[in-house]
Amino acid sequence: MIRPLSDLGRARDETGEVVAVEALEGGMVEITARLPRLATTARPGEFAQLRAWAGVDPLLRRPFSVAWTAGELCSFVLEAVGAGTRLLVALRPGDPLQALGPLGNGFHLDPVPARAVIVSGGLGCAPFPLLVRELRQGGCADVTVLSGAATASRLYPAERFRRGDDAVRVVEATDDGSQGRRGLVTELVAGACEETAAVYACGPNPMLAALAEALRHLAPPPERAEVSLEAPMGCGFGTCLGCALPAAGGEWFLCCRRGPVMEVSQVDWPGLLALPPAHVA
Ligand SMILES: Cc1cc2nc3c(=O)[nH]c(=O)nc-3n(C[C@H](O)[C@H](O)[C@H](O)COP(=O)(O)OP(=O)(O)OC[C@H]3O[C@@H](n4cnc5c(N)ncnc54)[C@H](O)[C@@H]3O)c2cc1C
Numbered sequence: 001m002i003r004p005l006s007d008l009g010r011a012r013d014e015t016g017e018v019v020a021v022e023a024l025e026g027g028m029v030e031i032t033a034r035l036p037r038l039a040t041t042a043r044p045g046e047f048a049q050l051r052a053w054a055g056v057d058p059l060l061r062r063p064f065s066v067a068w069t070a071g072e073l074c075s076f077v078l079e080a081v082g083a084g085t086r087l088l089v090a091l092r093p094g095d096p097l098q099a100l101g102p103l104g105n106g107f108h109l110d111p112v113p114a115r116a117v118i119v120s121g122g123l124g125c126a127p128f129p130l131l132v133r134e135l136r137q138g139g140c141a142d143v144t145v146l147s148g149a150a151t152a153s154r155l156y157p158a159e160r161f162r163r164g165d166d167a168v169r170v171v172e173a174t175d176d177g178s179q180g181r182r183g184l185v186t187e188l189v190a191g192a193c194e195e196t197a198a199v200y201a202c203g204p205n206p207m208l209a210a211l212a213e214a215l216r217h218l219a220p221p222p223e224r225a226e227v228s229l230e231a232p233m234g235c236g237f238g239t240c241l242g243c244a245l246p247a248a249g250g251e252w253f254l255c256c257r258r259g260p261v262m263e264v265s266q267v268d269w270p271g272l273l274a275l276p277p278a279h280v281a
């Protein structure tokens with residue numbers, strides 16, 4: 001059954017101040033802003049619609065996972081891929097940042113699993129620092145992050161998943177073998193997921209589809225297997241209908257309201273892979 005609609009009652013529009021912009025290797029940037037409302041309400045896997053420009057180009061806000069919260073501070077991990085992200089990564093401390101959120105359904109943590117495996121591909125790392133922290137604080141003793149990217153410089157730094165918690169294991173894979181295991185991160189899944197209660201993933205759609213296939217062959221399968229999906233998002237709260245994605249069984253769902261986190265079994269993977277690239281004004 002498709003997930004219930006997200007709770008829009010917690011979402012607020014707030015304008016905060018950027019306090020730090022850190023450039024990581026490979027073009028990734030972590031932006032931290034004072035956004036007290038979002039920082040104190042966002043749960044792992046939820047997102048915010050960000051805007052840091054005046055005028056109509058780009059016209060719409062852009063969606064980003066909440067990567068980390070600390071007191072009144074909220075962090076996002078992104079890279080410049082188009083007009084909106086180029087403006088965001090150019091922000092400097094003191095600049096205003098407008099955020100609408102938290103939006104969407106995040107990862108299920110109730111009950112907190114005894115053992116969790118996180119599968120992260122490239123920028124799909126973004127929701128996981130917060131998820132790792134919430135799992136560990138909730139009592140999950142064994143958290144393993146499988147982190148993959150094309151090359152070493154595109155890997156999200158292992159320490160940023162852990163953020164000081166040395167009990168969190170990070171296993172890396174790169175397509176070219178420049179760091180960690182050579183190959184796709186999904187090739188690590190079978191070995192890492194035995195007796196795992198929960199698997200959480202985020203990354204490009206082909207990676208998530210490969211994960212879904214790998215999980216089909218696990219015996220026993222994890223009790224919970226969730227993926228955070230991306231779709232072109234005009235509004236982020238269910239009015240523009242731009243973010244419809246195909247669900248298993250021939251239905252469609254709005255990624256911004258039912259997702260972005262979905263059960264692996266709820267997604268029509270061939271249908272998802274056949275969609276055209278996102279285009280947002
Ligand atoms: C729920 C959600 C959470 C996200 N979290 C993050 C995050 O934490 N970090 C991050 O770097 N990115 C994240 N994204 C993707 C990010 O929103 C897009 O990269 C961004 O909107 C592109 O805006 P732009 O104006 O720079 O690029 P555009 O000029 O709009 O597009 C540039 C390229 O990005 C692609 N693109 C545009 N919008 C999306 C989209 N919504 N999803 C996927 N590809 C898109 C286009 O097809 C095009 O190839 C998330 C997307 C969603 C839906």
Ligand code: FES
Pocket residue numbers: 232233234235236237238239240241242243244254255256257
């Ligand atoms: S982004 Fe507008 S309906 Fe989902």
